[in-house]
Amino acid sequence: MNPVQKIVGFLRSQKENILNDLEEFAKIESPSNDPIHLFNAYHFLIREFKEVGYYTNWVPGKKSGGYLYARPKHRTKNECIQLLIGHTDTVWPLGTLKKMPVIIKENKITGPGVYDMKAGIIQLIYAIKALNNFNLKTTVLPVVIINSDEETGSKESTQIIKRLAKIASRAFILEPSLGYDGKLKTRRVGVGKYTISLKGKAAHAGLDPGKGASAIVELSHVIQKLFLLNEPKNGISVNVGMIDGGVRPNVVAPESSAIVDVRVPTNKDAMRIEEQILTMETENPGVELAIKGGIGRPPIEGTPANRILWQVAKNIGHELNIELTETSAGGGSDGNTTSQYTATLDGLGAIGDGAHADHEFAFQSKLIERSALLSLLLLEAPIDYSIN
Numbered sequence: 155m156n157p158v159q160k161i162v163g164f165l166r167s168q169k170e171n172i173l174n175d176l177e178e179f180a181k182i183e184s185p186s187n188d189p190i191h192l193f194n195a196y197h198f199l200i201r202e203f204k205e206v207g208y209y210t211n212w213v214p215g216k217k218s219g220g221y222l223y224a225r226p227k228h229r230t231k232n233e234c235i236q237l238l239i240g241h242t243d244t245v246w247p248l249g250t251l252k253k254m255p256v257i258i259k260e261n262k263i264t265g266p267g268v269y270d271m272k273a274g275i276i277q278l279i280y281a282i283k284a285l286n287n288f289n290l291k292t293t294v295l296p297v298v299i300i301n302s303d304e305e306t307g308s309k310e311s312t313q314i315i316k317r318l319a320k321i322a323s324r325a326f327i328l329e330p331s332l333g334y335d336g337k338l339k340t341r342r343v344g345v346g347k348y349t350i351s352l353k354g355k356a357a358h359a360g361l362d363p364g365k366g367a368s369a370i371v372e373l374s375h376v377i378q379k380l381f382l383l384n385e386p387k388n389g390i391s392v393n394v395g396m397i398d399g400g401v402r403p404n405v406v407a408p409e410s411s412a413i414v415d416v417r418v419p420t421n422k423d424a425m426r427i428e429e430q431i432l433t434m435e436t437e438n439p440g441v442e443l444a445i446k447g448g449i450g451r452p453p454i455e456g457t458p459a460n461r462i463l464w465q466v467a468k469n470i471g472h473e474l475n476i477e478l479t480e481t482s483a484g485g486g487s488d489g490n491t492t493s494q495y496t497a498t499l500d501g502l503g504a505i506g507d508g509a510h511a512d513h514e515f516a517f518q519s520k521l522i523e524r525s526a527l528l529s530l531l532l533l534e535a536p537i538d539y540s541i542n
Contacts (some may be wrong), residue, residue, distance in 0.1 A: 208227065340500070
């Protein structure tokens with residue numbers, strides 16, 4: 155029996171355990187901004203990783219629940235590593251389970267965070283269990299980072315992700331796949347956030363409006379300039395999602411502000427759009443303009459290294475009798491960070507639907523399929539990701 159048959163057979167025998175563990179994990183509510191409940195999720199994960207023979211280290215955060223670092227207990231000094239990244243935080247507030255319970259029925263498991271992305275972490279644990287069961291050794295050391303602030307931009311965990319990505323041979327991101335056919339995410343847009351602040355001069359709107367300088371009027375000009383930066387055909391989105399300003403209806407507004415979301419497909423686009431935003435000027439010299447922010451998550455592009463890793467996964471899919479497909483995703487992930495430094499493959503988590511939505515679910519049968527894919531990816535020998 156070859157490794158593929160062994161791994162698939164083992165994982166099929168573990169289906170009930172996989173579902174039970176996912177149910178237990180999903181019932182641990184873990185909103186991004188709740189460190190106490192996030193620690194409960196980490197307590198579960200520390201137990202699971204210790205059971206598969208991994209050394210674990212939970213690093214607390216200042217404003218988040220921190221992150222969990224895990225790797226095999228036994229390693230060789232300066233051994234080449236492969237990075238696996240997931241997140242335990244969800245967008246769901248405490249109490250969501252009352253209206254959206256975890257249910258295992260027919261071919262689905264539903265519940266908050268099941269699809270995005272607790273199923274991906276359970277798949278990873280069972281991928282490791284499959285390798286352990288047959289004493290199959292990886293030649294590239296698996297290093298795992300499970301953070302708790304991904305849904306809020308990975309502000310605290312990006313530093314450790316960057317540091318490890320710089321020395322990693324490749325990175326696997328356990329975000330959910332896209333669509334019922336489970337497309338892997340080989341491209342992602344870059345995501346930026348900008349805060350526009352305008353300071354004008356107050357005056358009575360009825361008695362002496364000419365002595366004022368309206369920050370709200372100026373904001374309207376800024377919004378129009380931002381709108382003109384949109385290029386839908388090229389995948390560039392500049393959206394003014396929030397505005398604020400003024401003090402009273404009868405006062406010329408002395409201040410206003412806006413928060414802008416930017417999505418770009420390439421680093422070249424990111425640099426161009428960012429320059430255009432940061433160099434904007436006011437129409438009224440009596441109003442001061444300040445702009446803060448930037449592209450927090452650069453795009454995942456089709457780099458040579460990423461294309462090679464995708465082809466490796468596609469070939470393994472053939473061994474599993476799976477026709478893997480790829481796509482580009484409109485949202486960001488920690489893969490946007492790793493892709494700047496190493497070969498990255500995203501969307502290796504659950505197949506299902508409903509991320510951040512009331513109908514969130516993962517397909518039961520696909521948990522085994524994706525766990526097997528990850529096992530075989532972990533077994534791959536070091537790869538030369540350069541193209542001569």
